[in-house]
Amino acid sequence: MVQQAEKTATKGGRPRIHESADELRHAHYLMVMIRRFEEKAFEMYTRAKIGGYCHLNIGEEAAVVGAVMPMRENDWIISYYREHGHILARGTEPAAVMAELYGRETGVAGGRGGSMHLFDAERRFLGGYGIVGGQMPLAIGTGLSSKYRQTDEVTLCFTADGATNIGSFHESMNMIGLWKLPVVMYLVNNQYGMGMAVARASAITDLWRKADGYGIPSERVDGMDFFAVKRAMEQARERAARGDGPSLVESNTYRYRGHSVADAGRSYRTAEEIQEWRERDPIGQFEKVVLEAGLLSEDDFHENELAADRVVGEAVEFADQSPQPALDTLYEHLYVADS
Amino acid sequence: MPELTYREALREALREEMQRDDRVILMGEEVGSFGGSYKVSQGLVEEFGDRRIIDTPIAEEGIIGAGIGAAMTGLRPVCEIMTINFLLVGIDQLVNNAAKIPYMFNGHARVPLVVRTPSGAGHQLSCQHSQVLEVWCAYVPGMYVVAPGTPADAKGMLKTAIRDDNPILFVENVLLYNESGEVPAGEHLVPLGQAVVRRKGSDVTLVTYSRMVGVTLQAAERLAGDGIDAEVVDLRSLRPLDIETVLGSVRKTNRAAFVEEGWRSYGVGAEIAAQIQELAFDDLDHPVERIAGKEVPLPYATNLEAAATPSVDGIVERVTGMVEGRRPVAASA
Ligand SMILES: Cc1ncc(C[n+]2csc(CCOP(=O)(O)OP(=O)(O)O)c2C)c(N)n1
Ligand SMILES: [Mg+2]
Numbered sequence: 001m002v003q004q005a006e007k008t009a010t011k012g013g014r015p016r017i018h019e020s021a022d023e024l025r026h027a028h029y030l031m032v033m034i035r036r037f038e039e040k041a042f043e044m045y046t047r048a049k050i051g052g053y054c055h056l057n058i059g060e061e062a063a064v065v066g067a068v069m070p071m072r073e074n075d076w077i078i079s080y081y082r083e084h085g086h087i088l089a090r091g092t093e094p095a096a097v098m099a100e101l102y103g104r105e106t107g108v109a110g111g112r113g114g115s116m117h118l119f120d121a122e123r124r125f126l127g128g129y130g131i132v133g134g135q136m137p138l139a140i141g142t143g144l145s146s147k148y149r150q151t152d153e154v155t156l157c158f159t160a161d162g163a164t165n166i167g168s169f170h171e172s173m174n175m176i177g178l179w180k181l182p183v184v185m186y187l188v189n190n191q192y193g194m195g196m197a198v199a200r201a202s203a204i205t206d207l208w209r210k211a212d213g214y215g216i217p218s219e220r221v222d223g224m225d226f227f228a229v230k231r232a233m234e235q236a237r238e239r240a241a242r243g244d245g246p247s248l249v250e251s252n253t254y255r256y257r258g259h260s261v262a263d264a265g266r267s268y269r270t271a272e273e274i275q276e277w278r279e280r281d282p283i284g285q286f287e288k289v290v291l292e293a294g295l296l297s298e299d300d301f302h303e304n305e306l307a308a309d310r311v312v313g314e315a316v317e318f319a320d321q322s323p324q325p326a327l328d329t330l331y332e333h334l335y336v337a338d339s
Numbered sequence: 340m341p342e343l344t345y346r347e348a349l350r351e352a353l354r355e356e357m358q359r360d361d362r363v364i365l366m367g368e369e370v371g372s373f374g375g376s377y378k379v380s381q382g383l384v385e386e387f388g389d390r391r392i393i394d395t396p397i398a399e400e401g402i403i404g405a406g407i408g409a410a411m412t413g414l415r416p417v418c419e420i421m422t423i424n425f426l427l428v429g430i431d432q433l434v435n436n437a438a439k440i441p442y443m444f445n446g447h448a449r450v451p452l453v454v455r456t457p458s459g460a461g462h463q464l465s466c467q468h469s470q471v472l473e474v475w476c477a478y479v480p481g482m483y484v485v486a487p488g489t490p491a492d493a494k495g496m497l498k499t500a501i502r503d504d505n506p507i508l509f510v511e512n513v514l515l516y517n518e519s520g521e522v523p524a525g526e527h528l529v530p531l532g533q534a535v536v537r538r539k540g541s542d543v544t545l546v547t548y549s550r551m552v553g554v555t556l557q558a559a560e561r562l563a564g565d566g567i568d569a570e571v572v573d574l575r576s577l578r579p580l581d582i583e584t585v586l587g588s589v590r591k592t593n594r595a596a597f598v599e600e601g602w603r604s605y606g607v608g609a610e611i612a613a614q615i616q617e618l619a620f621d622d623l624d625h626p627v628e629r630i631a632g633k634e635v636p637l638p639y640a641t642n643l644e645a646a647a648t649p650s651v652d653g654i655v656e657r658v659t660g661m662v663e664g665r666r667p668v669a670a671s672a
Pocket of ligand 2: 161
């Protein structure tokens with residue numbers, strides 16, 4: 001019953017802003033930088049600097065930054081292959097991320113992983129995983145471990161709409177719910193899993209309600225609204241850190257581009273639909289709100305844009321100049337050598 | 340004969356079998372309006388409707404299980420698994436159900452199911468999307484594993500597989516879809532379990548399958564320039580296995596190597612080498628060798644990826660060594 005009361009399918013009034021100007025400036029910078037980074041990744045993919053599969057977060061910036069910002073330094077993050085923005089929001093050097101996309105020695109995974117498999121041990125970012133559903137069971141384990149070690153760490157586990165239809169989602173939700181683990185299951189509903197609209201793939205379209213079957217409190221927020229996402233994630237994190245167990249937050253958002261760079265993203269949705277979502281652009285909305293509240297100025301935004309351009313430009317330069325991994329490292333890290 | 344790509348040949352087989360038999364359905368992720376992630380089924384939902392071309396959620400265990408249940412009750416499903424890497428999510432259904440049901444229930448049930456999936460590395464798809472795993476299924480008695488290497492075989496073997504009453508893993512290859520070749524129009528059936536000699540030669544037998552057939556044929560041409568005449572045998576089926584064609588070739592050339600994209604240890608080549616030495620020991624002038632992928636998760640960086648994948652150069656070098664009598668060395672790691 002408690003969890004029913006907590007559900008708010010669509011939030012009414014806009015949550016009050018409690019962030020300082022510095023925090024807001026930083027949030028804006030991250031969203032802008034992620035967008036620029038992704039646009040650059042797209043460009044470099046078409047110029048064959050980046051290969052393989054490359055999935056972008058463009059359109060999802062508020063859903064990403066609003067979810068990562070509330071996490072503390074000692075929290076864990078686990079993600080899936082659409083994770084460039086997730087790791088950037090966590091604070092990983094854009095240059096090291098771009099270098100990974102380029103397959104260079106200086107990349108976050110030494111060029112071995114690429115776009116889908118970013119990792120940052122120092123920031124407790126436990127990786128992007130490429131098999132749909134593959135990351136979720138890991139969150140059972142990180143949650144178990146945090147509890148076992150009697151810490152107040154929380155795991156933020158990214159997942160997505162299409163992935164709620166695979167078995168591992170249900171196994172993970174059940175075990176996380178059963179053992180009341182400090183995990184926030186964060187569901188990025190960007191309306192499609194490749195070309196499949198949510199309604200064509202899921203028996204129910206209120207995906208947040210899937211948590212009901214596992215006794216996990218859940219809610220859906222507007223994923224284009226940074227503040228709505230951040231408030232929900234602050235609460236979910238607090239609940240988990242207090243020892244009150246897991247929650248699921250569904251963020252309703254949209255990817256402007258195709259599933260990956262190779263997909264034009266036009267065959268299964270209309271131009272009008274894309275336009276409608278673009279009109280609610282997460283960065284545009286954020287700017288409007290903080291301007292109206294008098295918390296940041298156009299100058300602040302402009303400064304952030306310049307900074308983002310500079311950082312992303314430097315990231316590309318760094319990646320371009322970095323060497324490929326040495327051939328004689330092929331077998332390195334296959335097994336732990338010093339155990 | 341018309342020229343078709345491997346992709347078009349598969350589509351033609353699906354279309355013809357669906358026209359011929361209303362019990363044939365295609366199920367999988369994005370097989371409908373998206374046309375399949377490798378576009379094999381493009382246009383089929385327009386032709387056959389969503390009653391027979393069924394888009395599923397991302398649920399490999401569900402997809403294969405659904406195929407088995409439908410097969411047990413009168414349909415002849417073809418399930419498409421986007422890539423063999425995702426088959427692992429549903430492999431329990433294939434190994435513990437599909438391959439067991441006919442035997443375990445004493446022949447009272449049949450599972451006329453085809454699971455189609457592409458194997459192999461693409462370009463920089465990284466380690467979770469670049470695996471060659473069909474050997475896992477070939478190990479299991481109770482199902483067939485076939486892997487055509489040409490467009491003509493893609494069509495002929497898929498048609499045969501759909502008509503067969505056994506559960507079959509039908510292995511395609513990510514990098515073969517765009518390859519073209521002559522494909523007989525209409526009723527073209529290639530039996531399962533028959534290997535074929537792709538190139539005649541007298542000095543050494545190179546046994547292979549799937550994408551490595553083309554790579555090995557290129558190597559054979561290079562070797563011919565160096566005066567080494569290689570015979571190339573395309574297995575086409577891993578189970579049932581046509582060892583006789585392999586042995587016939589080895590008896591003539593007295594040297595054999597197996598070329599595969601996957602890992603060397605416990606791979607397909609391990610089985611073929613074992614059978615050759617069991618059945619043609621006296622005919623061998625040289626140990627049976629295995630030329631295979633390096634035993635690492637396939638890395639993303641282009642240079643590491645290339646270094647880990649069997650290449651024409653690598654085959655030429657090793658086969659030259661065999662003919663010159665240089666002994667193989669142990670696999671690294
Ligand atoms: C087990 C498995 N099946 C299929 C795929 C292919 N695939 C990759 S992403 C994807 C769609 C996932 O959609 P969703 O979970 O909504 O995440 P999004 O890509 O929209 O962020 C599919 C089917 C895969 N990687 N793993
Ligand atoms: Mg999605």
